[in-house]
Each structure stands twice: as C-alpha cells, then as structure tokens.
Amino acid sequence: MSQILHVTINGEQKEISIEPDELLLDVLRRVGYKGVKRGCKEGACGTCTIILNGYAVKSCIMLAAQAENGEITTIEGIGTRDNPHPIQQAFVDEGVVQCGFCIPGMILSAKNLLDKNPNPTEEEISFALDGNLCRCTGYSGQIKAVKAAAEAIRGEK
Amino acid sequence: MKNVTEYLYPSDLSQALILYAEHEESAYIAGGTHLAAESRNNTKRLIDITRLGLNEIIDGNGEVQVGATATITEMYSSPEISKVGNGVLKKACQLIADTPLRNAITLGGNISRLYTWVGLPVVLLTLDAEVEIMNLHGERKRVPAADHFANGGVKDGDLILKVRFPVRNAWFHSYEKFSLTTADYTWLTIAFAAEVKDGKITDARLAVSRITKATRLKAVENALIGQEIANIDVESLLTVLESSVDIVKDFRVSKEYRRQLLGVLFKRMIQKLQEETK
Amino acid sequence: MTEKIYKGRVVTKSVPKKDALSLAMGKPMYTDDMDFKDLLHVKMLRSPHAHAIIEDIDTSEAEKLLGVVDILTYKNSSQVLHTSAGQGFPEPSPYDTRLFNKKVKFVGERVAAVAAESVKIAEKALNLIKVKYTILEPIFDHDKAIGNEVIIHDEDESKYIIPVFYDPKKNHASHIDAETGDIEQGFAEADHIVEKTVRNHYGQHCPLEPHISVAYIDDYDRLVVRTATQVPFHCRRILAQILEIPLSQIRVIKPRIGGGFGTKQEIITEPIVASFTWKLKRPVKFEFTRKEEFISARTRHPMTTQFKAGVKKDGTITAMDMKVISNTGAYGSHALTVLSNTGSKTLPLYHCDNIRFIGDTVYTNLPVAGAYRGYGGTQASLAMEIVMDDLAKAIGMDPAKFRLMNHIKAGETSPIFKALGEGTEGVEQTVDSVGLTECINQGADAINWWNREEIKKKNSTDTVKRGFGLVCVMQGSSIPDIDMAAGYCKMNEDGTFNLLVGATDIGTGSDTILAQIFAEGLGIDASDVLVTSSDTDTTPFDTGAYASSTTYLTGQACINLAMKVKKQLIDYTATVLSVPKDELEIKNKTVIHKKSGKQMTFAEIGTKSYYSENQTQIGAVASELSKKSPPPFIAHYAEIDVDIETGRVTVLKYVAAVDCGTPINPKLVIGQVEGALVNGLCYALSEQYIFNDKGKMMNPSFGNYKIMTTIDLPTIETIIVPTYEPSGPWGAKSVAEVNISGPMPVLSNAIFDAIGIRLTEPPYTPDRVLKAIQEQKK
Numbered sequence A: 001m002s003q004i005l006h007v008t009i010n011g012e013q014k015e016i017s018i019e020p021d022e023l024l025l026d027v028l029r030r031v032g033y034k035g036v037k038r039g040c041k042e043g044a045c046g047t048c049t050i051i052l053n054g055y056a057v058k059s060c061i062m063l064a065a066q067a068e069n070g071e072i073t074t075i076e077g078i079g080t081r082d083n084p085h086p087i088q089q090a091f092v093d094e095g096v097v098q099c100g101f102c103i104p105g106m107i108l109s110a111k112n113l114l115d116k117n118p119n120p121t122e123e124e125i126s127f128a129l130d131g132n133l134c135r136c137t138g139y140s141g142q143i144k145a146v147k148a149a150a151e152a153i154r155g156e157k
Numbered sequence B: 001m002k003n004v005t006e007y008l009y010p011s012d013l014s015q016a017l018i019l020y021a022e023h024e025e026s027a028y029i030a031g032g033t034h035l036a037a038e039s040r041n042n043t044k045r046l047i048d049i050t051r052l053g054l055n056e057i058i059d060g061n062g063e064v065q066v067g068a069t070a071t072i073t074e075m076y077s078s079p080e081i082s083k084v085g086n087g088v089l090k091k092a093c094q095l096i097a098d099t100p101l102r103n104a105i106t107l108g109g110n111i112s113r114l115y116t117w118v119g120l121p122v123v124l125l126t127l128d129a130e131v132e133i134m135n136l137h138g139e140r141k142r143v144p145a146a147d148h149f150a151n152g153g154v155k156d157g158d159l160i161l162k163v164r165f166p167v168r169n170a171w172f173h174s175y176e177k178f179s180l181t182t183a184d185y186t187w188l189t190i191a192f193a194a195e196v197k198d199g200k201i202t203d204a205r206l207a208v209s210r211i212t213k214a215t216r217l218k219a220v221e222n223a224l225i226g227q228e229i230a231n232i233d234v235e236s237l238l239t240v241l242e243s244s245v246d247i248v249k250d251f252r253v254s255k256e257y258r259r260q261l262l263g264v265l266f267k268r269m270i271q272k273l274q275e276e277t278k
Numbered sequence C: 001m002t003e004k005i006y007k008g009r010v011v012t013k014s015v016p017k018k019d020a021l022s023l024a025m026g027k028p029m030y031t032d033d034m035d036f037k038d039l040l041h042v043k044m045l046r047s048p049h050a051h052a053i054i055e056d057i058d059t060s061e062a063e064k065l066l067g068v069v070d071i072l073t074y075k076n077s078s079q080v081l082h083t084s085a086g087q088g089f090p091e092p093s094p095y096d097t098r099l100f101n102k103k104v105k106f107v108g109e110r111v112a113a114v115a116a117e118s119v120k121i122a123e124k125a126l127n128l129i130k131v132k133y134t135i136l137e138p139i140f141d142h143d144k145a146i147g148n149e150v151i152i153h154d155e156d157e158s159k160y161i162i163p164v165f166y167d168p169k170k171n172h173a174s175h176i177d178a179e180t181g182d183i184e185q186g187f188a189e190a191d192h193i194v195e196k197t198v199r200n201h202y203g204q205h206c207p208l209e210p211h212i213s214v215a216y217i218d219d220y221d222r223l224v225v226r227t228a229t230q231v232p233f234h235c236r237r238i239l240a241q242i243l244e245i246p247l248s249q250i251r252v253i254k255p256r257i258g259g260g261f262g263t264k265q266e267i268i269t270e271p272i273v274a275s276f277t278w279k280l281k282r283p284v285k286f287e288f289t290r291k292e293e294f295i296s297a298r299t300r301h302p303m304t305t306q307f308k309a310g311v312k313k314d315g316t317i318t319a320m321d322m323k324v325i326s327n328t329g330a331y332g333s334h335a336l337t338v339l340s341n342t343g344s345k346t347l348p349l350y351h352c353d354n355i356r357f358i359g360d361t362v363y364t365n366l367p368v369a370g371a372y373r374g375y376g377g378t379q380a381s382l383a384m385e386i387v388m389d390d391l392a393k394a395i396g397m398d399p400a401k402f403r404l405m406n407h408i409k410a411g412e413t414s415p416i417f418k419a420l421g422e423g424t425e426g427v428e429q430t431v432d433s434v435g436l437t438e439c440i441n442q443g444a445d446a447i448n449w450w451n452r453e454e455i456k457k458k459n460s461t462d463t464v465k466r467g468f469g470l471v472c473v474m475q476g477s478s479i480p481d482i483d484m485a486a487g488y489c490k491m492n493e494d495g496t497f498n499l500l501v502g503a504t505d506i507g508t509g510s511d512t513i514l515a516q517i518f519a520e521g522l523g524i525d526a527s528d529v530l531v532t533s534s535d536t537d538t539t540p541f542d543t544g545a546y547a548s549s550t551t552y553l554t555g556q557a558c559i560n561l562a563m564k565v566k567k568q569l570i571d572y573t574a575t576v577l578s579v580p581k582d583e584l585e586i587k588n589k590t591v592i593h594k595k596s597g598k599q600m601t602f603a604e605i606g607t608k609s610y611y612s613e614n615q616t617q618i619g620a621v622a623s624e625l626s627k628k629s630p631p632p633f634i635a636h637y638a639e640i641d642v643d644i645e646t647g648r649v650t651v652l653k654y655v656a657a658v659d660c661g662t663p664i665n666p667k668l669v670i671g672q673v674e675g676a677l678v679n680g681l682c683y684a685l686s687e688q689y690i691f692n693d694k695g696k697m698m699n700p701s702f703g704n705y706k707i708m709t710t711i712d713l714p715t716i717e718t719i720i721v722p723t724y725e726p727s728g729p730w731g732a733k734s735v736a737e738v739n740i741s742g743p744m745p746v747l748s749n750a751i752f753d754a755i756g757i758r759l760t761e762p763p764y765t766p767d768r769v770l771k772a773i774q775e776q777k778k
C-alpha cells in the first residue's frame, strides 16, 4: 500500500509517494538526489550517508517511512559552486577527492561532527568518519581536510 | 523487508500495542538497521516506536534509566551513561559498529533478540541491569537481564520500554570487543565485573557473547568469589573458564583460536583488576 | 648521483583536481546518475556449483511473470569466444569465455540474465528459472591443477590468438620461462643460499562503486554504452566482437567512475546490457550487487611463489631463481601477462647476472582473477623482499645497507627487461632515473631505522614485541612498444583550449594531470584547459587506465600536442604580424616579437583566427607510442607491535618514500601513494576470501570482508623523492600501482624482526599469526 512521505529535504518540504518497504536510499535517488550513493546496500560502506534530524545515518538500511516528518540533508543541500560548504572546499583544497564515490557520505559524516563539535581532535575526526569506506585515498588526507574545514568554520583560516 | 505492506505511526504506547495485536505479522521498528536489511522475513506491518518518547536517559537513585529507543550515539554522548560502571557502558557503546550506524541503532533493537554479534547484552549482564517490558496486555514487568537473555529476548508483542542500569561504581569493570578491524563484527565480546573488599573478591560477573549466545559464566564467577586479589589462581580459573563455554562455529575464525583468545582476554582482565586494586 | 629535478610552472603544483568540487557537491556524474525512460533492469542467475554441466534450463515460468521482458541463456545468446580481459589487440589472454556457457566453472558464473521492468520483478524471475545441473568434481588447489584428472576447459575450442603456450587439457593457461647468465654457476658462487615459498591469497579491488553499465539506442539507432570502465576503446572493440555488429555502430562513454583498480578493465557487465539493448531497442541497466562484485567480478591472482637467491659474503647477489604458480580461477583473464609481470616487475630491482624465471598459470574452479593494481609485482615482491631480508641476515649486513648496495642505479640495465615482456619477449632499456638510494635513506630517517634496536628494547614487553621492516619495490610505466595514447586539442576564441583524450580518469585525476602537462607546454594555466575524456566517438584512442601508463604515456602525447600547437601559434602570429617566426617567443599567454614590440595575446589569436584574419582552426592531434617502461621506485618502512598472546599485529607507523620522477601534482601523488598502501595494508592484514569446501565464497560482503576505516590507520608519512625521467613528460614516471606491493612483505619482515618468526602466507590475521607462533614453539 503506497503512502505519502512528508519530509523536508535540504530545506524544501516534500510529499513523496512511497511504498512501505522502500529503502530511503532508493527513494532519495528516485526523486533526484543522486549524490546519495549506493556502494553496498548492506549498511557497511557509508556511501549512502545522509543527515536525518541532525544525525548522519546510512540511508540503505533504513526504510523511507522511518523519515516521516523528518528533516533530511543530502550533499546537494550544503553548498553551491559559488559558495561551497567549508568541508567541500577543504576536500577540494587538500586534493582528497579521488574517484569521489565515497565523498558525499564522508562529507556529511564530517558535517555531522562539526555541527556538534566545532573543534574536534584528530581522534574525534577519525571516529566520526569510521563508517565511510574509501578505497582510493588512504583517509589521512580526508582527516586533514576535516581539520582544515573546522578551522575555516571557526574563522581561524 | 520485502513483504511489508503497512508502516504505522502510533501516537502512544497503548495504540502501539493495539496495532501490534491487530495483525499477526506485526513487528516494532526502532533503528531499522536490522529490519530494513533483512530480506527473509514475513513481517507485513511495521509499527514505528521511535515517536513515543521512549528515548529518555534519566539519572536516578543509584541507577541510570535508558529508554529503549535511545540510540547508541545518544547513550555514548550522555554524561549519565559515562557514570555507569566506571565508563564500561560508554566503552561498549563506542565499540558498536560505526558512527552512522550508532546514530541509528537503538538500545532496544540491540537487546531485543539474541543477535550474538551485538555489543550491549554482555554489559547488561555484568551490571545486573533490568529490562522493563510491556506485554500486549499493557502489563509492565521488570526482567533481570540474565533472565531476559536466558529466555531468548522478547516474546511476541513484548515492547521493551527501558533498561535500568545500576551505577555500581564501587565495582571493577572491564569490557573487550575483539575483532579484525575496529568497526568489524566481533569475534569475541567479553565483560567482567568484580566487587573487591579487603583485598578479596566478594562478588563477580563474567559474560561473553559471539562465541556463544550472550551468557554469564557462573562457574567462573563462583570460582572467583573469595579469591585474594594478590594471589588469584589464574590457571585454575582458566580451566574452569574453558570448560564453561561451548564455543559455536564461526566461519571466519576457528574455535581453537577463540578458545585461546578467551583465556588471554580474561587473564588480562584479571591482571587489570589486580593493578587497579593494588 | 644527483639527479636533475624539474620545477615547473604548472606541473609540480597541486592544482585542484578538475572534477573535485563537482564530485564534492554530489553532481550526478556517474553511470547510474542519469535517468532513462523505460529503463529495463537486469538480474543475473549465477551458478551455485563450482563445476557442473547445465543439462537443461527452463525459463518458461519466469517469462510468464508480468514485467519480465527477456531472458538470456547460453541457448539464445552470442556464443562468440572471447576474453573479458579488456586488453589491446591481439589480446595476450586466452579466448576461453562466452557470455553464457553450458558448462559452468565456478560458483558465481553467469547462467541466465533477466531483463525486467523493475529490479524486484527481475529478482523474482530468477527464482522461477529451473536449471538442471550435473555436478562435476571441482579442483581448487592451484598447486595440484596442472595435469589433474579434473579438466576445466575440456570443450576444445578455447585458444590464444597469439602464438604462446596453452594447454587447457592440462588446466594449464600459460607458461613462461626465461634465463639469463648461468644460474647453476651463480648458485655455485654463493656463500649463502636462501629459499622461500610464499603464498598470497585471493583479494578483491573493492571499488566503492560496483560494476555498472547502461546501454541505450541513440537517435541514429546506434548502440551507446555508458559504463564504468577503465578501457572504453577496448570495450567498444570487444562488444563489436561479441555482438557481431560493426564497430561503427557502437559508442562507449565513460562518465565519472567510482574506482577501478583493475577490475573495471574487465568487460563483464557491458556485453549483457548491450545484448539486451541491441535486441530489445530499450535502455537496459545492469549493476553488480556487492556480493556479485566479490564472487563474479575479478580478483587478484593467488600465487605460490618460490624464490631462491644466493649471496656472497660481501653482499653480492650471485643468482636469483623464481618459480611461480599462478591461479587464474575459472577463466584466463590476464593469465599470461600477470604471470610475466611477476618476474619482469621485480627481478630487475637488484644487481644480478644469473636469473631464472619459470612461471605457470593454471585454471581452477574458483573466482576469476584479473588485472589488479600491482599486477603480479605485488605477488612476487612478497617472495623477493622476504628473501632479500634473509640474505642480508645470512651475511650479517643491515637490510637497508644490503639494498643500498644492490639496487639498480641510474644508467644501468637488467637482462630481464629484454627477457621478459608482456607474455612474450620484452624491450631492452636502461633505467635513467633511480631515486631509490634517497628513498631508502630518507625513509630510514623518518622511521628512526638506525635507532631501532633501542626503540624495540624500550617498547617491548613480555607479551607485546616491537619490530621494524623495510622493503623496496619497483613497477613500470606503460607497456613498451605496445601502448599508444593520443589527444586532440583545439583553441577557443578566448585563448583557452579544449583537450580531448581517450585516457580514462578513474578517480586518479588524470584529466587534471594531463591538463597540467599540456598547460606547462604552452605556458598557460591548467584552468585554461578544458578536458573531455573517454568517449569513443569524440576522443582519440587511448589504451586506457592500466599498466601505470596514463601520466607517462598520454602525458607525453599531450606534450607532443602542445609542441604542435605552439608551432601553429608562432606561425600564425608571424603571418599576421609579418615578422620572422624565429624572432617570436611565447610568454604570459602572449606571442611576442621583442624587436618591434608587437605581440598577440592568445585570446587575440583565438578570436582573430576564428573571425577576421587568416581564419583557421588552431589545434592538433598527436599521439605517443611507448618506447620504454621506466620503473618508479619505492622504499617502505613499517614499525609494528606484535601481541604474542593474541597474534594481533598493530601497525604503528608507516613510511613510504617514493621516486615517481617529477611529481606532476604532489597532492594527487600523495593520494595515489597512500590509497595504494592502505589498500596493501588491508590486503596484508584483514582482507581474505573464505571459501567453503564447495568453492563458495562465504564472506562476500563488506561486513565480513574487512577493509580498514579511519580508526584503524597507522601514522602514515609519505616522502616524495623527485627525480627526472628523461623519457617522461616533464620528467614524470608512474606512481599509481607500485605502492600497493610494499605492505605485504614489509609486515612479514617487521614481524620477523619483532618475534623471529617468518610469515609467508598472508593475511597476517591474529589467528594465523598466533598459529605461526605456536607452531614455531613446537
């Protein structure tokens, strides 16, 4: 039985017709949020990470219906070319976007951290990114990038 | 979740129970991390229990009460939780899965069924926590963790409301998850707690999971009681330990290895106990 | 020797990667990010048996299911024998593969493909297909495969299309031997001989984006395949071969792709969507699940490598003898070339006149191996670098000093370059840039190598032992005499350039690197170069992203382009300004005639050449054929702890010192180095295929096939040691592959240093390490 999902996505209120067994990942991609990636569909890679009600979660092991009345942020919602989010900018500046497939999820995990903790230690950054696999980079540049982004957000850079 | 046809949002507890009772193939859904991933499942109706105010963490009277739908992250970052068992509960939370999963996994979902790989049951056991459950008739009962797990977790329609964790800071507590990579499924989870008075162990809890379903090892606990901290007979304890677990098959790692690992981790916990109570 | 170092204006600078911001904004740039109307979805029925004959297959029930549009099996699909290896033509891999076979040869082999209106329907249909198998005895042990009574390819038709050894009736997919000098004599001269047999394991590339292809028919009724591939041109050729349609009817486009590492060199999803689309004239998509990625994409070739070497007391290596048995799984993708590379990418590293290499690749009923970053070098380095350490130990020399003494130096050659090529003879070459001495020295300082005994003593306890390890590794840059790459460019009216290359940026940043190389040649900025790549209709040919070739080879093609255009700019300006050509120079995007003070900016040239004076299109086509394959060199160091009670190996610090010639874009170089070495660390420590006794992989998921995340990392330090490679673009060599091969041997060496136990069969998981410790005690 289809139902209507009421959600706010990147600040826009939406009513989306969904099936009760549909995964949030599939719904988001279906309605055009292609920045949400599908790397495993088993909750183990993090490429499908979004922010729901202030927390980074994996949208592939979550039903769309769980997001009812929720607020979702996807990668499309945090910056523009002229005004990228400081984390996006830092990832570009540090040269840590390789194939890019892990990057939206990684950036949203980082945002989830910095929104709550604007001055994280390197360990806290590692911990916050531990759900996002990246096969291209070896991670250490991305940890640096998050640190740089935190500084930028705090206005230190 | 291939067969689900309805997803419902009850507005209070009693409505949740009614919705559940109405349909034979109902299930409560909290974080969804297990349910959403499962493909072999007959559930037709899902009842969302995350909007019932069941996620409070309350500090009260020598115990911390944690609502069933509190997420692992909410627990991990709660100052109340760090007080429990000298931080042992917080450590257990830290070692569950990874950040975006911890943001979704709930306390209730972690302890409702006997998933052997999950992290919290062993600490519930060594802390003598109580699981507060409401059955389909709206009756509340408090079930000691040991009984809860021994009985195989929740029964049909039982709704976990909260868990009461005794603070128990006077005890020694230790917790280990041994896995291949940090965010991996565990190979062996072990929690140990001991009460020490006048240089002697007066009470003890030891629980393991993954190598078997989450369970207390009472024979070892009994053998510990009465031992002097300075002269703990580790060798004979290890013998008891070995004979008190029947290690289940795990295609990733041999029984033989896990048998040895269990001994090493336990021995190290004893050593830590000795150091800390010097 | 001190090397010339190139300091560029645009190269050697970390300019931002062209696609980085778009990717960081989540723009819809990958294969699956484009929506197609009336798209059909494919699901694949796969063999549950490792070795079986399909007696009958009945798809009638599945076809009746509403929404099922078509089903392909061996009965109704192309039966063209081919190789999925995705190499140049004629391919050095056996033609032993069909889209669907009557005889299945590994768990996971394609049996039937369903195209349906939705994924759900396609999945449902799979359950309705009835297959009757006769199960055959399988063979899994590659050491016992040759001449085994179980014969995997007994259907008679499989063959190579180049004249090389092939004996499928004996499960023997390739054989190579090469010998230089006098091996017997070499061993006779040795004071010490060390021999080790090592076995590396199955491992997967794990690109975060699984294999995915979409095919559709365009407005000219041609077949367009949008696909995550490393080799669009080979893909087009092989599709034409399999579908038996003219090549001109096919266009292959590679959008952004989510990692490749070799596995996307394979042509495996494309023929399925192409077959459906060509037949049904509808868009069709096929995306691997993560499980399919593990069981039916490609893996690293597991090998048994026996390596024996002799050394004199003074440190001279007198003989090296390598014997390899390589397991290609059920099909021979890259069977021959990975094998030859095990020798050719390792044996030239150290001075030695007397060398023998004997290699055999065998078929087994296990998943199919293929190209994987490191390409044989990874496997052989394990054996070689263990033995090098043991040789040093045997004569009481420090392993770093032993390597410093023996490694190949600039201006030298190795007989192996000629003796071993890509499955056939190779190409003689001298190596002209070798920064390995510096790599070893700088790496040693970074890890505190010379104080290691003190550090070990201070940090070891009764149960946890500290250890240090070192290895050196080399690779190549492109395949000499075979690889060709090309580019076009054209000038725009504002003085910017479009650069069109066939090269395949698979996340490596080659679009950016090539723009930098081209820009350097013309004195413009990388941002003045607009790159289009990897479209068989619009870009020129390139072999693709493999063999560490793009920077070196396509880069050189881009320099050739820049030089051609430079000449055109000067000619044009000379004509328009009426000044002699040889008095013109280019500076600041301007062609200047100093004597008269006349000049034309690139923008003026662009505009005038389009609209007003001597109108002409300034632009060029150029290509490059590889003539040699200069090796990049690395020294890797690791500092580790071994817990002797749990067997846990913890890497504390890892140092990679890298000579890749001129680092065109240092930040991207670091990305390549660290990405490869972390991949190597995971392969050495936690990645493994667990098979049951029926040949089925038990852990085909990221949940159970373990890759490190941020919290598992050691401290990593990358040191770039720039050298100048005269044959490379602005002095550059390759960097993408070589660093994956360090971790496996370096950890074995470090474990040995810590606890005196030699591990030769990775992964070094706690249970395996503990077992080795206990076996040693017995």
Ligand SMILES: Cc1cc2nc3c(=O)[nH]c(=O)nc-3n(C[C@H](O)[C@H](O)[C@H](O)COP(=O)(O)OP(=O)(O)OC[C@H]3O[C@@H](n4cnc5c(N)ncnc54)[C@H](O)[C@@H]3O)c2cc1C
Pocket (backbone or CB within 6 Å): A042, A043, A044, A061, B027, B028, B029, B030, B031, B032, B033, B034, B035, B036, B037, B049, B068, B069, B095, B096, B097, B098, B101, B104, B105, B106, B107, B108, B109, B110, B111, B112, B113, B115, B117, B118, B119, B120, B154, B158, B159, B160, B161, B183, B184, B185, B186, C703
């Ligand atoms: C890739 C991956 C890795 C993981 N790694 C770990 C790990 O390392 N350690 C670990 O501990 N866990 C781990 N988990 C999580 C674990 O496997 C379960 O998915 C999780 O504990 C379920 O919690 P949930 O809140 O999402 O429950 P749900 O999926 O919502 O529900 C799970 C079950 O619990 C029932 N249930 C939920 N709440 C209640 C309640 N209040 N009363 C009665 N019944 C209830 C549901 O009906 C259902 O049967 C991992 C999960 C994934 C996907």
Ligand code: FES
Pocket (backbone or CB within 6 Å): A037, A038, A039, A040, A041, A042, A043, A044, A045, A046, A047, A048, A049, A058, A059, A060, A061
């Ligand atoms: S796609 Fe969601 S975690 Fe991999």
Ligand code: FES
Pocket (backbone or CB within 6 Å): A096, A097, A098, A099, A100, A101, A102, A103, A133, A134, A135, A136, A137, C208, C258, C259, C507
């Ligand atoms: S950049 Fe490719 S997976 Fe992270």
